[in-house]
Amino acid sequence: MPTPRLIIHGGAGAIHPSNLPYETYLLYAASLLEVNRSTTSRLAAGASALDAATEAVRMMEDNPLFNCGKGAVFTREGGVELEASVMTTRSYHKRACAVVLLSHTKNPILLAKEMLVRGQTDGSGSSNGGGGDPSGGPGGAQGHCVLGGPTVEKLAQGWGLEMVEEQYFWTRKRWEQHRRGLGKEEVEDEGEDERDREGYWGDEEGWDGREYLPQGTVGCVVLDREGMMCVATSTGGLTNKLSGRIGDTPTIGAGFWAEEWWDRCHQQMGVQAPLTNLIPEGLRGVLGDCLTGLRGYEGLADDDLLDEKYGGKRRSSQIRAVAMSGTGNGDSFLRTAATRTAAAMARFQPSRSLASAVREIAGSGGELQRSAGNRWGKTGEGEGGIIGIELVNGVAKIVADFNCGGMFRCWIDDEGAERVMVFKEEYSSKTLQDRW
Incomplete structure (x- = not known):
């Protein structure tokens, strides 16, 4: 059995020491470490990857420091539209579930989880499946x-999830960020004291427009002792987005992905196609580039033949698995199918590690950055990062890379030490002094 591992992220973007005071960094670091320690304890006690990952994200949804749940950003019209998703490498029929356009579900990640778990019985004749109704009842x-809006929130209420009024998500700093983004420097009194009576920022003067506020997605990737991996992701989306906008967080393969497969050693059998013998040997390679059938059948790998001969048992095989969560400019993740592309690179290029694939997608100069074209560095397009875990031969490898100023992330390294970072290098008060 593998050793349980996890990594979490709390958003990425144009983060720099100039807009992230060291004292503020420490506040975020403490929150991430709290989530990391709590989740680590759950895993040690035998929690499943699904339970551990969704609980980690729930904690961040309840923390106004992050752009999800309480403290989420506002749409252009001043509303809140939340998104969340969950995906596992095995054990559940649906494998992935997502919810969108939520404004009354306190913890969107728990709703996505509920859809996944109930998917085991929907339509099967159980009480969840509507007494045998094949449609699920x-x-x-x-x-x-994937479900959204009133439809899925009605299900959430029926399933007993905690529902709230939309004002629950309101915080002073997010509202001021919203107003400034619309060019309204004078922040109107919108009943702040009443709306923010339980708000995180109630004792502060407000946002000055310069200090960084995370606008990215939060997420967690977990490997449990059974070898199952789960990715859980949640966000409020882009500040001042148009109402109805759907981002990468609930889009399977864009902002999140998890899968496992049998990694087998393939050996070509050398079986030739009938036409091959009619073509001079010197031309076979040239024509084969255009007409692959002329190369001859690649045939079944020895392992594939053994699968049939020995009742489906795989020989000389191992399970590989990957899981990833992305954060940053969601539309760029959508256009590049970022996480699924990284997974496919690792799966179908056997010599490539997930770390290498993530670097190619989300690292400096990678696919996300290239997708922005000449808009790179001007609009925030293409900016983002990806965290993940790769499992090979029962050994887990933590993965993370990003192409922007910084990405909040926390994990326990291979030596068992707690790590929390935002930039490529460690951030300390001395680092800040040196930069200034």
Whole structure:
């Protein structure tokens, strides 16, 4: 059994020492470490990857420091539209579920989890499946993997999840960020004292427009002792986004992905196609580049033949698995199918590690950055990062890379030490003094 591992992120973007005072960094670091320690304890006690990952994200949804749940950013119209998703490498029929356009579900990640778990019985004849109704019945999400708005929130209420009024998500700093983003420097009194009576920022003077406020997604990737991995992700989206906008967080393969596969040693059998013998040997390679059938059948690998001969048992095989969560400019993740692309690179290029694939997608000069074209560095387009875990031969490797100013992330390294970082290098008060 593998050793449980996890990594969490708390947003990425144009973060620099000039807009992230060291004291503020320490506040974020303490929150991330709290989530990391709590989740680590759960895993040590035998929690599943699904339970551990979703609980980690729930903690961040309840913390106004992050852009999800309480403290999420506002749409252009001044509303809140939350998104969350969850995906596992095995054990659940749907594998991935996501929820969008939420404004009354306190913890969107728990709703995504509920859809995944109930997917085991929806339509199967159980009480969740509507007494045998193949459509899933009125109490379930049917076979759907993504649901949004009033439809899914009605399900959430029926399933007993905690519902809140929209004002619950309001915080002073996010509201001022919203107003400034619309060019309204004078922040109107919108009943702040009443709306923010339980707010995190109630004792502060407000936001000065310069200090960094995380606008990215939060997420957690977990490997449990059974070898299952889960990725859980949640966000409020982009500040002042248009109402109805759907980002990468609930889009399977864009902002999150998890899968496992049998990694087998393939050996070509050398079986030739009938036409091959009619073509001079010197031309076979040239024509084969255009007409692959002329190369001859690649044939089944020895392992594939053994699978049939020995009742499906795989020989000389190992399970590989990957799971990733992205954060940053969601539209760029959507256009590049970022996380699924990274996973495919690792799966179908056997010599490539997940770390190398993530670097190619989310690292400096990678696919996300290239997707922005000449808009790079001007609009925030293409900026982002990815965290993940790769499992090979029962050994887990933590992965993280980003192309922007910084990405909040926390994990326990291979030596068992707690790590929390935002920049490429360690951030300390001395580092800040040196930069100034």
